[in-house]
Amino acid sequence: MAPRDPFRTSEVASRRSRPAKPPLSRDAIVEEAYRQVIAPDGAGMSLRRVALALDTGPASLYAYVDDLTELQALVLDRALDDVTVGAPGDPWRARLDLILGSYLRAISASPALARLAFGAIAVGPNALRITEAVLEVLAGAGVDRATAAWAVDLLTMFVSAQAAEHAPTMHAAEPGGHAAEPGGPVAQALDRASAEAFPHVYAARGDLLSGSGEERFAWAADVLIRGILARAGQAPG
Amino acid sequence: MAPRDPFRTSEVASRRSRPAKPPLSRDAIVEEAYRQVIAPDGAGMSLRRVALALDTGPASLYAYVDDLTELQALVLDRALDDVTVGAPGDPWRARLDLILGSYLRAISASPALARLAFGAIAVGPNALRITEAVLEVLAGAGVDRATAAWAVDLLTMFVSAQAAEHAPTMHAAEPGGHAAEPGGPVAQALDRASAEAFPHVYAARGDLLSGSGEERFAWAADVLIRGILARAGQAPG
DNA sequence: TATTCGTGACGAACGCCGTTCGTCAAGGAC
DNA sequence: GTCCTTGACGAACGGCGTTCGTCACGAATA
Numbered sequence: 001m002a003p004r005d006p007f008r009t010s011e012v013a014s015r016r017s018r019p020a021k022p023p024l025s026r027d028a029i030v031e032e033a034y035r036q037v038i039a040p041d042g043a044g045m046s047l048r049r050v051a052l053a054l055d056t057g058p059a060s061l062y063a064y065v066d067d068l069t070e071l072q073a074l075v076l077d078r079a080l081d082d083v084t085v086g087a088p089g090d091p092w093r094a095r096l097d098l099i100l101g102s103y104l105r106a107i108s109a110s111p112a113l114a115r116l117a118f119g120a121i122a123v124g125p126n127a128l129r130i131t132e133a134v135l136e137v138l139a140g141a142g143v144d145r146a147t148a149a150w151a152v153d154l155l156t157m158f159v160s161a162q163a164a165e166h167a168p169t170m171h172a173a174e175p176g177g178h179a180a181e182p183g184g185p186v187a188q189a190l191d192r193a194s195a196e197a198f199p200h201v202y203a204a205r206g207d208l209l210s211g212s213g214e215e216r217f218a219w220a221a222d223v224l225i226r227g228i229l230a231r232a233g234q235a236p237g
Numbered sequence: 238m239a240p241r242d243p244f245r246t247s248e249v250a251s252r253r254s255r256p257a258k259p260p261l262s263r264d265a266i267v268e269e270a271y272r273q274v275i276a277p278d279g280a281g282m283s284l285r286r287v288a289l290a291l292d293t294g295p296a297s298l299y300a301y302v303d304d305l306t307e308l309q310a311l312v313l314d315r316a317l318d319d320v321t322v323g324a325p326g327d328p329w330r331a332r333l334d335l336i337l338g339s340y341l342r343a344i345s346a347s348p349a350l351a352r353l354a355f356g357a358i359a360v361g362p363n364a365l366r367i368t369e370a371v372l373e374v375l376a377g378a379g380v381d382r383a384t385a386a387w388a389v390d391l392l393t394m395f396v397s398a399q400a401a402e403h404a405p406t407m408h409a410a411e412p413g414g415h416a417a418e419p420g421g422p423v424a425q426a427l428d429r430a431s432a433e434a435f436p437h438v439y440a441a442r443g444d445l446l447s448g449s450g451e452e453r454f455a456w457a458a459d460v461l462i463r464g465i466l467a468r469a470g471q472a473p474g
Numbered sequence: 475t476a477t478t479c480g481t482g483a484c485g486a487a488c489g490c491c492g493t494t495c496g497t498c499a500a501g502g503a504c
Numbered sequence: 505g506t507c508c509t510t511g512a513c514g515a516a517c518g519g520c521g522t523t524c525g526t527c528a529c530g531a532a533t534a
Contacts, residue, residue: 024512047492057513058492068492118355118401123426128435131445135437149444154457161398164355189360198365200372207386208368219468220391227464231456261483284521294484295521305521 024054026064030074037075037113044112045075072116077124079113082106085133092140093225099133100221103159111167118164122156130156143232151228158224162217261291263301267311274312274350281349282312309353314361316350319343322370329377330462336370337458340396348404355401359393367393380469388465395461399454 032053036045043049047068051058065071084102086095107117122130131152138148187209195202211219269290273282280286284305288295302308321339323332344354359367368389375385424446432439448456 046490048490051513057515059494059514060512062493063511118398121422123422128426128430128438132430132435132438135441139437145441146444146447149441150448150453150456151460152445153453154460157398157402158395161355161394165394185358185360189365193365193369198369200376201365201369204372204382204386207383208389210383211387216387216390219387223388223391223461223464223468225464226467227460227462230463230467231460283519285519288484294486296485296523297483299522300482 024056024060024064026074028054029061029064029071030078033071033075034078037116038079038109040110042111044110044115047071069120072120073122073124075113076107076117076120076122077126079106079109079117080122080124080126080130083126083130085130086137088136088140092137096134096137096141096225097218097221099130099137100155100159103130103156104163104217107160108163114160114163114167118160138228141229141232143228147228147232147234154228155224158220162220166213261293261297261301263311265291266298266301266308267315270308270312271315274353275316275346277347279348281347282353284308306357309357310359310361312350313344313354313357313359314363316343316346316354317359317361317363317367320363320367322367323374325373325377329374333371333374333378333462334455334458336367336374337392337396340367340393341400341454344397345400345404351397351400351404355397375465378466378469380465384465384469384471391465392461395457399457403450 029050033045033050036043036049036053047061048058050071051061054060061071065074080103082102083106084098086098090098107114134152134155135145135148138151139145143151190201190205190208193201193205201208266287270282270287273280273286273290284298285295287308288298291297298308302311317340319339320343321335323335327335344351371389371392372382372385375388376382380388427438427442427445430438430442438445
C-alpha cells in the first residue's frame with residue numbers, strides 16, 4: 001500500500017470507504033468463503049480472496065481458523081445446511097431418496113464445492129444430523145445396525161464422488177459441459193476401440209455414454225440400496 | 238543462473254555434470270512424473286519438479302504435453318499398467334475381485350496417485366483394457382449389456398473414490414495414519430453425539446469405525462455386485 | 475558452400491496460492 | 505498514567521501452472 005499522506009485528515013477520520021465493515025469473525029469468514037465457493041464464476045474459494053473481500057490481509061484469518069483445511073470443513077458443513085432429512089414417519093425408500101437427492105443437490109451447487117465436499121471429511125453438526133437420519137431410515141428398512149453403519153459410509157462416499165466426478169478439475173468451463181458428452185474425450189477414446197480388439201466395449205459403446213446424470217444417479221442409488229438390503233442380516237466384515 | 242565465466246573452457250566442453258542426459262521426450266516426462274507421484278515422500282508430482290529432474294526448465298515440457306491435465310492423464314494410464322485383468326476362463330466372481338483389487342492396489346500406491354486417479358478421467362489404452370475385461374466378466378455373470386455398461390462406471394468410480402477418500406489432502410503425514418482412527422477427528426465428532434439427540438449414531442458409534450480398510454472394501458464391493466445382479470435384466474434408466 | 479528459415483529449448487517473468495514472521499497499535503489491568 | 509496482552513496486518517517466502525520472447529541449431533534453399 002502507498003504511504004498515507006498524513007495531511008489528508010479526512011482519511012484519518014474514516015479509514016474505510018465501505019460503511020461499517022463488520023468485525024472479523026469466524027462466522028463472517030465462513031460465510032464469505034461459502035459465498036465464493038458457490039459463486040457461478042467457478043473460481044472457487046481461496047484464503048486470499050476471502051481476506052480481500054473482508055477488507056483485510058490473509059494473515060488476519062489465521063486468528064480465527066487454523067488452516068485452509070479447517071476452513072474447508074466449516075464451509076462444507078455450512079453447505080450441508082440445505083440437506084433435508086425428512087421425518088420418521090415417511091416411507092423409508094422415499095425418505096432415503098429425498099436425503100440422498102438433497103445431499104447431492106447441496107454439494108453440486110458448484111464444481112468447486114463438489115470437489116471440496118469429496119476432499120474434506122464431513123464431521124460437523126450437519127454431517128451428524130444426516131448420519132443419524134440415514135441410520136434411522138435403514139433401521140426402519142430392517143437393516144441390522146452393523147450393516148447400516150457401513151452403509152452410511154458407502155452412501156455418502158457415493159454421493160460426494162458422484163458430485164465430484166463430473167466437476168471439471170479446471171477453471172475452464174468447457175462449452176459442452178460434462179466431459180462425457182458426445183465429442184468429448186471419453187467418446188473419442190471409445191472410438192479408438194476396434195470391434196476386434198475390444199468386442200465388448202465396441203458392442204456397448206452406445207450404452208456407456210447413454211442416460212442423463214439424474215438417470216444414472218438414480219440407477220446407481222438403487223443398485224446400492226438393493227445391495228445393502230441383500231447384505232442385511234449378515235454381519236459385515 | 239549466474240553468468241558463466243567465458244574463461245572456464247572446461248565448462249564449454251561439457252556443460253552438464255550428469256553424463257549423457259537423455260533427450261527430452263514424452264515418455265521420459267511421463268516416466269519421471271510417475272516416479273514422482275509414487276515417491277514415498279508424499280510430495281506428489283509437479284511440472285516444475287519434473288522439469289528440474291529432467292535438467293531443464295518448466296517451459297520445455299510444453300513442447301511435449303499440452304497441459305498439466307494431459308500429463309496427469311498419461312501418468313494415470315501409466316499407473317494402470319499394473320492392473321491385472323485375468324483370463325476369460327476364470328470364475329467370474331473371483332476374476333472381478335482380482336480386477337478390482339489390483340485396480341485399487343495400483344492407484345493406492347501413493348496418496349498423490351490416488352487423488353490424481355480420482356480427478357483425472359481414465360481414457361488411455363489401459364482404461365480401455367480394464368473396461369473390456371469388466372464388461373466381459375459381467376456378461377459371463379449374466380448381466381445384460383446396458384446394465385453392465387453403467388455398472389462399469391459405477392465400479393471404477395467406487396474403486397477410485399475408495400482410494401482417494403482415505404488419502405490425506407495434505408502433505409502432512411499424520412502419526413496415526415488414516416483420519417478415521419480412534420482419536421481422529423471422526424471419532425471426536427462421534428463423541429459429540431449424545432444418546433438423546435442422536436440415538437442411532439450413539440448406538441452405532443462402535444460399528445461406524447470398525448473394520449479394516451480391506452474388510453470395508455471387500456464388503457462394499459460385495460454390496461455393489463449384489464446390487465448390480467439384482468438390477469440385471471431390467472434395462473437401466 | 476553460404477544463407478535463410480523454421481523450430482525446439484528455455485530463462486524470465488506473471489499472477490496465483492497457503493503460510494509465517496515481526497511489528498504495531500488499541501484496550502484492559504494495575 | 506503506565507504496562508502488557510493480544511488481535512490485526514504488511515511484507516515476504518517458497519511453491520505452483522502457464523506464457524512470452526529470444527536464441528541457437530539443423531535442414532532446406534540459393
